[in-house]
Amino acid sequence: MGLEDIPVTVETGAADLTGNAQALLGEIAALLQRMLATGEGGAIDLASLPFSPADRSWLEQRLGRGEVEIRLMAAGLSTFNETACPGVWWVSHHNEAGIRVSELIEVARIPELVAAHPDDVKIGLERLNNLINELD
Amino acid sequence: MNKHGNLLENLAWQGISRRSFLKYCATLASLMALPPTAGRAMAEALARAPRPSVIWLPFQECTGCTESITRSHSPSIEGLIFDSISLDYQETLMAAAGHQAEEVLHKVVAENEGKFVLIIDGSVATGLDGAYSCIAGRSNLDLLREVGPKAAAIVAVGSCAAFGGIPKAKPNPTGAVAVSDIIRDKPVVNIPGCPPIPVVMTGVLAHFITFGSLPELDRLGRPRAFFGETIHDRCYRRPFYDQGKFAKTFDDDGARKGWCLFELGCKGPVTYNACAHVKWNDGTSFPIESGHGCIGCSEPDFWDAGGFYKALSMPADPLKFVAGAAVAGAAVGVAVSIANRARKGAAKAAHETATLADLEK
Numbered sequence: 040m041g042l043e044d045i046p047v048t049v050e051t052g053a054a055d056l057t058g059n060a061q062a063l064l065g066e067i068a069a070l071l072q073r074m075l076a077t078g079e080g081g082a083i084d085l086a087s088l089p090f091s092p093a094d095r096s097w098l099e100q101r102l103g104r105g106e107v108e109i110r111l112m113a114a115g116l117s118t119f120n121e122t123a124c125p126g127v128w129w130v131s132h133h134n135e136a137g138i139r140v141s142e143l144i145e146v147a148r149i150p151e152l153v154a155a156h157p158d159d160v161k162i163g164l165e166r167l168n169n170l171i172n173e174l175d
Numbered sequence: 176m177n178k179h180g181n182l183l184e185n186l187a188w189q190g191i192s193r194r195s196f197l198k199y200c201a202t203l204a205s206l207m208a209l210p211p212t213a214g215r216a217m218a219e220a221l222a223r224a225p226r227p228s229v230i231w232l233p234f235q236e237c238t239g240c241t242e243s244i245t246r247s248h249s250p251s252i253e254g255l256i257f258d259s260i261s262l263d264y265q266e267t268l269m270a271a272a273g274h275q276a277e278e279v280l281h282k283v284v285a286e287n288e289g290k291f292v293l294i295i296d297g298s299v300a301t302g303l304d305g306a307y308s309c310i311a312g313r314s315n316l317d318l319l320r321e322v323g324p325k326a327a328a329i330v331a332v333g334s335c336a337a338f339g340g341i342p343k344a345k346p347n348p349t350g351a352v353a354v355s356d357i358i359r360d361k362p363v364v365n366i367p368g369c370p371p372i373p374v375v376m377t378g379v380l381a382h383f384i385t386f387g388s389l390p391e392l393d394r395l396g397r398p399r400a401f402f403g404e405t406i407h408d409r410c411y412r413r414p415f416y417d418q419g420k421f422a423k424t425f426d427d428d429g430a431r432k433g434w435c436l437f438e439l440g441c442k443g444p445v446t447y448n449a450c451a452h453v454k455w456n457d458g459t460s461f462p463i464e465s466g467h468g469c470i471g472c473s474e475p476d477f478w479d480a481g482g483f484y485k486a487l488s489m490p491a492d493p494l495k496f497v498a499g500a501a502v503a504g505a506a507v508g509v510a511v512s513i514a515n516r517a518r519k520g521a522a523k524a525a526h527e528t529a530t531l532a533d534l535e536k
């Protein structure tokens with residue numbers, strides 16, 4: 040049974056903005072600027088900030104949605120949604136039980152976790168070569 | 176299972192991909208208050224790490240700490256971190272019992288002297304030469320004195336092992352003390368909490384496996400990564416404190432709006448722990464999110480620190496002033512600490528006469 044199954048609604052201060060989300064926009068802009076200048080992106084851990092539910096949805100709305108949505112199935116679902124600002128990704132990691140375990144804003148051209156690791160590419164190539172050999 | 180390769184090979188063996196592992200490390204880095212990008216560095220180091228032997232001794236405890244840790248979230252991968260250690264002795268979890276179990280303990284200690292990690296939950300009873308708490312006919316005190324000095328590192332899990340906890344609460348009939356009161360010549364990592372947050376323990380183990388050293392500790396021996404800030408610092412209700420918006424009772428308008436619980440006795444401002452951002456029950460919430468103030472269970476002597484429902488502002492935290500005075504230096508320090516001692520005495524006296532009315536505050 041999840042929280043949503045409990046038939047009681049509680050006001051959680053959802054309507055109250057704390058002002059922290061607004062401040063974050065400037066930080067994201069600074070990361071974007073750095074990425075343009077040096078190529079090095081960065082990330083902001085949303086779970087570790089004093090954020091009310093209202094702040095979170097305010098930020099999500101302001102950043103909007105871009106053209107790319109990536110779903111990664113690795114020990115549970117992870118989603119990488121591009122925001123309306125290209126290069127800014129809204130990243131959510133869930134565990135196998137479907138519970139969100141972390142949430143980040145990642146500033147990168149492609150989220151770090153999405154790109155294939157060279158070692159894994161090597162293993163893939165080996166597998167492919169085996170397949171080709173089996174054809175003979 | 177292939178137990179001889181490194182961690183990443185072991186994971187691959189079990190169908191756990193590199194991305195799954197990186198994702199886990201990213202989450203762990205987030206929980207350890209490391210920069211989000213530290214996950215990759217951790218993953219690389221963890222993947223190459225050897226497996227240390229771990230011995231877990233339960234002393235004067237309620238098994239709540241073990242319960243907490245065995246119910247840790249994302250069990251599949253965290254379980255694998257535990258798999259990457261060799262948990263050689265844990266009475267609650269091990270299959271062996273009686274003489275067999277004790278044989279394992281002594282064998283592991285002898286074979287891994289100076290290399291194993293010793294985890295302890297529960298306080299150490301010192302009354303009647305430790306007779307209040309014994310395993311296999313030997314007192315905890317005796318066992319700790321024998322095994323402790325041979326460990327590479329000691330981790331005191333839970334408020335009891337870290338600070339004495341509830342067994343040490345007044346009048347402390349068993350003469351309970353913390354592990355660090357007995358082991359003086361070796362750093363003891365304290366992971367307090369009643370119970371502690373499971374991932375904090377995994378994090379400390381991951382740190383030890385990754386870097387081969389203990390994480391940076393604060394003055395109470397707690398890892399700074401998790402205990403560097405107070406509950407209050409990271410509380411989502413903190414902005415309401417700053418705005419002066421307080422719930423006055425548990426069912427008033429302010430309480431419903433999620434305002435700050437300071438006036439209802441929340442100990443968040445003086446409690447160093449990671450509950451506010453790591454959270455409990457698979458990341459569902461933490462006490463303040465459920466509408467109850469923090470009781471400060473990860474602080475020393477929390478049980479005797481006055482009423483849970485008494486606002487911190489009444490009386491002011493006397494212990495803090497005394498600690499400050501000790502640092503301030505001799506001349507000024509002495510005068511201030513005498514003044515504070517009087518104040519502390521008064522506060523202590525006030526605390527001892529806690530009545531039902533206090534609890535209702």
